[in-house]
Amino acid sequence: MSDKRNLFNKVWDLHTVQTLPGGQTQLFVGLHLIHEVTSPQAFEILRERKLKVAFPDRTIATVDHIVPTGSQARPFLDDLAEQMMSAIEKNCADFGVTLLDLKDDRQGIVHVVGPEQGLTQPGMTIVCGDSHTSTHGAFGSIAIGIGTSNVAEVLATQTMFLNRPKVRQVVVNGELAPGVYAKDVILYIIQKLGVQGGVGYAYEFAGSTFDAMSIEERMTVCNMSIEGGARCGYINPDQTTVDYLKGRPFSPKGADFDRATA
Numbered sequence: 001m002s003d004k005r006n007l008f009n010k011v012w013d014l015h016t017v018q019t020l021p022g023g024q025t026q027l028f029v030g031l032h033l034i035h036e037v038t039s040p041q042a043f044e045i046l047r048e049r050k051l052k053v054a055f056p057d058r059t060i061a062t063v064d065h066i067v068p069t070g071s072q073a074r075p076f077l078d079d080l081a082e083q084m085m086s087a088i089e090k091n092c093a094d095f096g097v098t099l100l101d102l103k104d105d106r107q108g109i110v111h112v113v114g115p116e117q118g119l120t121q122p123g124m125t126i127v128c129g130d131s132h133t134s135t136h137g138a139f140g141s142i143a144i145g146i147g148t149s150n151v152a153e154v155l156a157t158q159t160m161f162l163n164r165p166k167v168r169q170v171v172v173n174g175e176l177a178p179g180v181y182a183k184d185v186i187l188y189i190i191q192k193l194g195v196q197g198g199v200g201y202a203y204e205f206a207g208s209t210f211d212a213m214s215i216e217e218r219m220t221v222c223n224m225s226i227e228g229g230a231r232c233g234y235i236n237p238d239q240t241t242v243d244y245l246k247g248r249p250f251s252p253k254g255a256d257f258d259r260a261t262a
Contacts (some may be wrong), residue, residue, distance in 0.1 A: 038129030118248025137234030198230025
């Protein structure tokens with residue numbers, strides 16, 4: 001597809017701080033989601049270099065990867081899990097980052113917390129130290145999974161350096177038969193295009209099949225863009241997106257919401 005002014009490139013351009021001579025983009029990050037597994041080393045880098053978190057109001061932490069499914073009494077029975085939990089508690093307190101911990105009703109899986117709380121919004125750039133950050137692309141955002149060193153980079157500067165992906169539009173039309181679900185659709189796409197079909201690309205999912213999906217179904221599709229080799233995946237926002245976000249705790253309110261969705 002001709003991708004000059006699609007949603008991806010519009011959002012990328014709006015968040016570009018500078019383009020380096022070698023072609024990399026320094027991209028401003030609108031929302032940085034962190035968790036207990038990939039953040040401890042990043043915070044230690046900040047301590048070693050005597051750096052602060054540049055935008056604590058754009059950084060949200062939760063705990064999800066190591067939370068016990070049985071007893072959640074502290075200390076955890078698993079020593080490593082307890083160390084990670086203690087580390088994120090201390091790091092968020094020291095650096096002024098909001099932590100949705102086990103005592104917070106908003107705590108949950110990081111890629112569910114963002115949408116559920118209205119933190120994830122169309123037109124945003126979102127990163128997280130987790131490969132399936134592409135889940136948030138269901139809302140029309142550029143959402144990219146990053147590594148620990150990148151987590152430190154974003155904490156310190158609210159930016160990161162990235163090669164700009166090309167955009168590949170994946171169009172699926174038609175009504176799903178009974179017993180066929182969103183996961184079946186994305187698995188079929190991966191089977192057709194291959195596990196490396198998306199390397200170097202952002203997948204734009206389009207067509208009546210995706211239009212008819214709920215937000216949760218779209219999240220499933222975008223989540224698995226990574227299994228198809230893509231850097232991320234997204235779906236253009238529509239009334240389904242607007243209806244889901246309206247009234248969420250961090251969504252714009254009143255006239256601000258009306259302006260944002262006009």
